[in-house]
Amino acid sequence: MTARLNERSEPDISGLRIDGDRLWASLMQLARIGATEKGGVCRLALTDLDGQGRDLVRRWATELGCTVRVDAIGNLFMRRAGTRDDLPPVMAGSHIDTQPTGGKFDGNYGVLAGIEVLRTLNERGIRTEAPLEVVAWTNEEGSRFVPVMMGSGVFAGAFTLEHALAQRDREGVSVAEALDRIGYAGRQPDGPVPVRAYFEAHIEQGPVLEAHDTVIGAVQGALGQRWYDVIIQGQEAHAGPTPMAMRRDALLAAARLIQSVNDIALRHAPHGRGTVGWIDSFPNSRNVIPGRVRLTVDLRAADDQVLDAMDQALAQACSELGEGGGLSVSLEPVVYFPPQAFDPELVGLVGEYAERLSYSVMPVISGAGHDAVYLARVAPSAMIFVPCKNGISHNEVEDAQPDHLEAGCNVLLHAMLRIAGVGAIDRSAS
Amino acid sequence: MTARLNERSEPDISGLRIDGDRLWASLMQLARIGATEKGGVCRLALTDLDGQGRDLVRRWATELGCTVRVDAIGNLFMRRAGTRDDLPPVMAGSHIDTQPTGGKFDGNYGVLAGIEVLRTLNERGIRTEAPLEVVAWTNEEGSRFVPVMMGSGVFAGAFTLEHALAQRDREGVSVAEALDRIGYAGRQPDGPVPVRAYFEAHIEQGPVLEAHDTVIGAVQGALGQRWYDVIIQGQEAHAGPTPMAMRRDALLAAARLIQSVNDIALRHAPHGRGTVGWIDSFPNSRNVIPGRVRLTVDLRAADDQVLDAMDQALAQACSELGEGGGLSVSLEPVVYFPPQAFDPELVGLVGEYAERLSYSVMPVISGAGHDAVYLARVAPSAMIFVPCKNGISHNEVEDAQPDHLEAGCNVLLHAMLRIAGVGAIDRSAS
Numbered sequence: 088m089t090a091r092l093n094e095r096s097e098p099d100i101s102g103l104r105i106d107g108d109r110l111w112a113s114l115m116q117l118a119r120i121g122a123t124e125k126g127g128v129c130r131l132a133l134t135d136l137d138g139q140g141r142d143l144v145r146r147w148a149t150e151l152g153c154t155v156r157v158d159a160i161g162n163l164f165m166r167r168a169g170t171r172d173d174l175p176p177v178m179a180g181s182h183i184d185t186q187p188t189g190g191k192f193d194g195n196y197g198v199l200a201g202i203e204v205l206r207t208l209n210e211r212g213i214r215t216e217a218p219l220e221v222v223a224w225t226n227e228e229g230s231r232f233v234p235v236m237m238g239s240g241v242f243a244g245a246f247t248l249e250h251a252l253a254q255r256d257r258e259g260v261s262v263a264e265a266l267d268r269i270g271y272a273g274r275q276p277d278g279p280v281p282v283r284a285y286f287e288a289h290i291e292q293g294p295v296l297e298a299h300d301t302v303i304g305a306v307q308g309a310l311g312q313r314w315y316d317v318i319i320q321g322q323e324a325h326a327g328p329t330p331m332a333m334r335r336d337a338l339l340a341a342a343r344l345i346q347s348v349n350d351i352a353l354r355h356a357p358h359g360r361g362t363v364g365w366i367d368s369f370p371n372s373r374n375v376i377p378g379r380v381r382l383t384v385d386l387r388a389a390d391d392q393v394l395d396a397m398d399q400a401l402a403q404a405c406s407e408l409g410e411g412g413g414l415s416v417s418l419e420p421v422v423y424f425p426p427q428a429f430d431p432e433l434v435g436l437v438g439e440y441a442e443r444l445s446y447s448v449m450p451v452i453s454g455a456g457h458d459a460v461y462l463a464r465v466a467p468s469a470m471i472f473v474p475c476k477n478g479i480s481h482n483e484v485e486d487a488q489p490d491h492l493e494a495g496c497n498v499l500l501h502a503m504l505r506i507a508g509v510g511a512i513d514r515s516a517s
Numbered sequence: 518m519t520a521r522l523n524e525r526s527e528p529d530i531s532g533l534r535i536d537g538d539r540l541w542a543s544l545m546q547l548a549r550i551g552a553t554e555k556g557g558v559c560r561l562a563l564t565d566l567d568g569q570g571r572d573l574v575r576r577w578a579t580e581l582g583c584t585v586r587v588d589a590i591g592n593l594f595m596r597r598a599g600t601r602d603d604l605p606p607v608m609a610g611s612h613i614d615t616q617p618t619g620g621k622f623d624g625n626y627g628v629l630a631g632i633e634v635l636r637t638l639n640e641r642g643i644r645t646e647a648p649l650e651v652v653a654w655t656n657e658e659g660s661r662f663v664p665v666m667m668g669s670g671v672f673a674g675a676f677t678l679e680h681a682l683a684q685r686d687r688e689g690v691s692v693a694e695a696l697d698r699i700g701y702a703g704r705q706p707d708g709p710v711p712v713r714a715y716f717e718a719h720i721e722q723g724p725v726l727e728a729h730d731t732v733i734g735a736v737q738g739a740l741g742q743r744w745y746d747v748i749i750q751g752q753e754a755h756a757g758p759t760p761m762a763m764r765r766d767a768l769l770a771a772a773r774l775i776q777s778v779n780d781i782a783l784r785h786a787p788h789g790r791g792t793v794g795w796i797d798s799f800p801n802s803r804n805v806i807p808g809r810v811r812l813t814v815d816l817r818a819a820d821d822q823v824l825d826a827m828d829q830a831l832a833q834a835c836s837e838l839g840e841g842g843g844l845s846v847s848l849e850p851v852v853y854f855p856p857q858a859f860d861p862e863l864v865g866l867v868g869e870y871a872e873r874l875s876y877s878v879m880p881v882i883s884g885a886g887h888d889a890v891y892l893a894r895v896a897p898s899a900m901i902f903v904p905c906k907n908g909i910s911h912n913e914v915e916d917a918q919p920d921h922l923e924a925g926c927n928v929l930l931h932a933m934l935r936i937a938g939v940g941a942i943d944r945s946a947s
Contacts, residue, residue, distance in 0.1 A: 293758025310757060314803065325910060326792035326815050327740060327884030328723025331782050333908075338793055339779050345772035352761050362756035363768055364803045366796065373744065373794045373813045375911070383803045385756050454757030478763075480755060481805070 098512050101443070103211060105500055107493030110203040114492070117143060117183065117199065118191035127483025128191055132184035132226035132237075133161065133262065138269030140183045144198060144223060151205050153221075157273025160251055161225040161266045162238040167205050169218035170510025175281035177215070177507040178466075179204060179499055180222030181289060181458060182238070186230050190485025192290045192475065192492070198223045200288040200496040204503060212516025216508035217283055224458045225271075231256045232265075239458035243465045248275065282466035284433055284506045287459040288495045289470055290487050294478030295451055302494045303441040304451035304472030305434055309460045310358060310387040311394045311426030317344065317405065320415045323370055323378025335413040338368050338377035344416075347404035348384055351397050358389035358452060359397060384418075389426055389452055427460045433469035433502065440501040446494045469502075471495045528942050531873070533641060535930050537923030540633040544922070547573060547613065547629065548621035557913025558621055562614035562656035562667075563591065563692065568699030570613045574628060574653060581635050583651075587703025590681055591655040591696045592668040597635050599648035600940025605711040607645070607937040608896075609634060609929055610652030611719060611888060612668070616660050620915020622720045622905065622922070628653045630718040630926040634933060642946025646938035647713055654888045655701075661686045662695075669888035673895045678705065712896035714863055714936045717889040718925045719900055720917050724908030725881055732924045733871040734881035734902030735864055739890045740788060740817040741824045741856030747774065747835065750845045753800055753808025765843040768798050768807035774846075777834035778814055781827050788819035788882060789827060814848075819856055819882055857890045863899035863932070870931040876924045899932075901925045 120140045121130030130136045141163055145155055148165035156164045166176065181197020201221030208215070224242070229235030232254045234246065241251050252263040266272040291297075296304050321337035345363045352361030365383040384401060388394040402418060409416040434450075441448035451472055453460070462468045473495040476486035550570045551560030560566045571593055575585055578595035586594045596606065611627020631651030638645070654672070659665030662684045664676065671681050682693040696702040721727075726734050751767035775793045782791030795813040814831060818824040832848060839846040864880075871878035881902055883890070892898045903925040906916035 291758060292755050293760070294754070294763050295758070295760065298763065312757070324724070324908060325722050325885060326790065326794055327742070327817060327886070328721060328725070329790075329884065329908060330723070330725065331779070331786070331790060333724050333728065336779075336792075338796065339775060342772035342775035345769055346776070349761070349766075349769050356761070360756065360759075360761060362766075362804070362806055364756055364805050364807060365801050366768065366798050367801075368796050371795050371797075374792070374815050375794050376792055377794060385804050387757060454759065455755060456757070478754060478759060482753075 098509050100213070100504060100509060103207065103500065105203045105207045105493065105496045107489055109206065110199060110492060110496055111489045113199045113202065114191055114195060117195055121185065123188065123483050125483040127485065128185045128189050129187050130183065130185045131187065131231040132228060133231065133265035133269060135269060137184055138271065141223065141271060144183065144202065147202055148205070148221060151209050153205065157271055159248055159273055159275040160238050160241040161271040161273065162242060163223040163271070165221045167219045169215045169507065171216045172218050174217035175283040176218040176220040177283050177503050178220045178222055178285045179287070179503060180224060180285070181287050182224045182227035184226055184228050186228050186481045188483050190480060190482060192485055192487045193292065193480050194227055196290060196492060197288045200499050203496050204500045207500060210516060212513030213509060214511040215504065216510040217506070219503060219507060227458055232262050236456055236458055236461055239461040243461035245461050245464070282462070285459060285462040285466050285468040286433070286499055286502055287457060287470045288499050289457060289472060290475035290480060291451070291472040291478065292455055292475060292480040296472060296474040297478060299449055300447070301449045302446045302473065302491055303437070303448040303498055305438040305441065305448055306429060306453050306470035306472055307434060307450050308389065308426065308428035309453040309456065310360065310389055311391055312422065312424040312456070313386045313394055313398055313420060314422035315384040315401065316419045316421055317382050317384060318417045319344070319380045319408070321378050321413070324376045326374040326376055329376060334376055336376050337380040337414065340408050340412065340414050341366065341380040341382055344404060344408055348401065351386070351400045351404070355388060355393050355397055359393060360387040360454060361385070361397070387454060391426055394426065424456060424460070427463050429459070429463055429469045430467035433467050436502045436505055437469055437471050437498055440498045444494070444497055444501070446498070471498050528939055530643070530934060530939060533637065533930065535633045535637045535923065535926045537919055539636065540629060540922060540926055541919045543577070543629045543632065544621055544625060547625055551615065553618065553913055555913040557915065558615045558619050559617050560613065560615045561617065561661040562658060563661065563695035563699060565699060567614055568701065571653065571701060574613060574632065577632050578651060581639055583635065587701055589678055589703055589705040590668050590671040591701040591703065592672060593653040593701070595651045597649045599645045599937065601646045602648050604647035605713040606648040606650040607713050607933050608650045608652055608715045609718070609933060610654060610715070611717050612654045612657035614656055614658050616658050616911045618913050619658070620910060620912060622915055622917045623722065623910050624657055626720060626922060627718045630929050633926050634930045637930060640946060642943030643939060644941040645934065646940040647936070649933060649937060657888055662692050666886055666888055666891055669891040673891035675891050675894070712892070715889060715892040715896050715898040716863065716929055716932055717887060717900045718929045719887060719902060720905035720910060721881070721902040721908065722885055722905060722910040726879070726902060726904040727908060729879055731877040731879045732903065732921055733867070733876045733878040733928055735868040735871065735878055736859060736883050736900035736902055737864060737880050738819065738856065738858035739883040739886065740790065740819055741821055742852065742854040742886070743816045743824055743828055743850060744852035745814040745831065746849045746851055747812050747814060748847045749774070749810045749838070751808050751843070754806045756804040756806055759806060764806055766806050767810040767844065770838050770842065770844050771796065771810040771812055774834060774838055778831065781816070781830045781834070785818055785823050785827055789823060790817040790884060791815070791827070817884060821856055824856065854886060854890070857893050859889070859893055859899045860897035863897050866932045866935055867899055867901050867928055870928045874924070874927055874931070876928070901928050
């Protein structure tokens with residue numbers, strides 16, 4: 088028996104909750120595909136293991152009555168029809184590819200939280216007005232193929248399908264070939280795909296929520312990023328016979344630059360970030376003054392003006408390093424992601440439902456890139472962060488608490504319902 | 518016809534000169550054994566190539582009428598008898614083993630300058646009172662077997678013969694086996710070997726003489742050295758989501774330490790030296806805050822009190838680095854060579870004869886270790902430095918000017934003659 092909604096009776100769904108145990112069980116089941124000995128997951132994009140993970144998630148969606156569509160870059164859309172199926176869908180998603188030494192939650196949580204929302208609605212006989220879609224984006228991690236966030240990037244028009252399909256891994260296998268091999272080379276839709284709203288639940292991958300003992304992060308947006316390659320050329324020389332005043336020590340110069348990068352970030356608080364993550368010193372011998380150092384710089388900021396100021400400060404620091412000391416410094420930009428604000432209405436809903444559900448909540452900013460950052464270019468988008476243990480991700484010890492994952496999924500459920508609207512409730516459902 | 522010297526007639530040998538072309542030709546001939554495509558030499562200690570090099574030098578000495586003795590660590594002593602052969606010998610020497618990408622001059626020059634001195638004396642019919650010995654010390658470079666300066670170290674009692682013979686290369690071959698294989702496992706003398714004086718001619722391996730446009734360095738002594746291994750343990754974390762204030766960035770700490778090492782050296786001018794030559798950062802990924810950095814520190818000073826003060830300053834810098842920042846820093850000393858002054862009388866002779874021969878000369882200090890540094894523990898010792906191009910050594914592009922090598926060898930000739938005394942001159946010699 089289906090109760091048609093009318094103007095007079097709004098259904099009370101405020102008590103609706105997902106099943107945290109079921110969500111956890113699904114996470115653990117998916118994590119077995121590519122499981123590592125240390126408790127992590129290695130399921131690189133478009134490998135056979137990725138294919139098996141996709142098959143499992145697709146089967147779960149099909150069992151829920153979803154229709155499945157795969158586009159030409161392999162993005163997997165699992166659609167639950169709405170009572171007004173012509174409306175643009177309300178989406179939830181993320182990715183199920185992992186880093187080589189990845190964890191069980193990064194990406195996987197966002198996809199399986201979406202599946203859990205659908206299971207909950209099925210169980211309770213709730214049909215939404217707008218259709219719902221759970222999506223698994225192709226190759227978010229970028230470990231096997233670059234660019235990162237490939238599937239969502241193609242979807243949002245950040246780069247072309249052709250560009251993405253032509254990328255090759257270290258063995259020379261192209262994205263197109265890899266998609267074909269695992270059976271996920273789909274068909275591109277004829278026109279643009281309108282999206283009413285996109286939600287992505289994700290572990291924070293940072294330490295802020297944990298440090299504030301807070302369960303839900305209402306993500307305001309994502310930091311912009313500028314990445315660089317730096318080469319400092321000095322003169323290698325024997326450490327003993329070369330007086331201090333006659334040295335052109337590339338590692339000493341690198342040390343100064345590393346401190347400058349840190350200072351630049353501190354001067355652009357609270358969201359400015361600066362990291363030298365990779366360094367290579369030549370010839371790297373105990374009693375030889377280093378003659379050449381290569382290093383990377385990663386600058387981030389919430390605002391493009393700030394990011395530009397940091398960029399200029401870095402160029403200035405490199406320029407000063409080269410002056411007078413007989414060193415040459417080359418600074419090459421290699422990546423730029425603009426800062427991306429999320430949709431204020433959707434971000435507001437995340438905060439509102441966290442409070443209604445009595446979860447502690449705080450506004451946060453995403454320091455990392457996510458599929459939602461590309462989606463935000465073409466649709467109202469928001470993210471829901473939950474804490475991860477010690478802020479660690481991209482690591483086999485990545486961990487998250489079941490009750491936190493459950494909380495984030497409940498917020499996702501209610502935020503999606505609010506946007507999609509409740510179309511009908513089958514009272515006979517359990 | 519031999520003219521016996523008596524009290525009345527001192528022979529005038531002030532016009533005596535070595536043959537610079539012959540010296541150069543010998544250097545080039547020895548450099549063919551192990552020659553590299555880039556113009557350098559790879560003749561690692563106790564390899565077959567080292568054996569061939571030794572055979573060539575020994576043949577040259579035998580042709581000059583020398584007797585040859587090899588001790589148990591393979592040091593090769595080539596002796597030209599004196600008129601008073603009971604006197605302790607006046608020695609000249611160095612080593613003929615090279616770095617994997619070594620040059621033609623480092624070490625080889627000291628040995629072949631000694632051979633050239635003997636050739637000159639033979640040619641002119643000059644017999645010295647004290648015997649002369651040219652010595653090639655085993656494994657000065659330490660590239661294949663550690664410790665470095667192995668042959669001279671055993672000779673001077675810096676470590677035992679048994680310790681040296683038991684060392685193994687990366688393939689597991691011991692020094693004893695390698696010596697035996699190339700036929701240079703000799704016999705240890707029954708007692709100590711007295712040495713009247715030891716001279717070592719060598720390229721400077723630094724830029725000081727060249728910068729001062731000076732041909733001869735009268736080496737006052739060698740810097741003491743303290744080497745360390747440092748491990749900085751922080752916390753690896755994702756570069757994006759981790760706010761600056763919550764980081765435990767091991768590479769940032771390393772950058773501070775690299776600057777401290779430099780500052781410590783500058784505070785102990787003129788001879789204080791500090792170098793971080795080797796660094797390894799983990800996990801070394803562009804967008805991950807480094808969690809662990811290992812690096813080496815090399816401190817040098819001319820005076821043990823200064824070296825101790827530098828050692829304490831380094832310990833203090835490491836300790837401060839660990840305070841407050843959530844980092845742990847371990848500092849492990851791995852090598853100590855005390856500073857070594859050379860014999861003032863011999864050093865004075867080097868300066869005196871450089872001036873008499875009208876070569877520009879300046880006092881210098883050796884920043885690197887040399888066989889002479891060990892010899893100075895058991896015999897009056899001195900070194901004669903000549904410039905090398907751009908101060909570069911331990912490199913296939915290592916280069917030196919023929920006229921500089923000739924000048925150093927002339928100083929060596931006259932300094933050796935002065936100590937050994939002229940016993941007889943055969944006027945019939947050419």
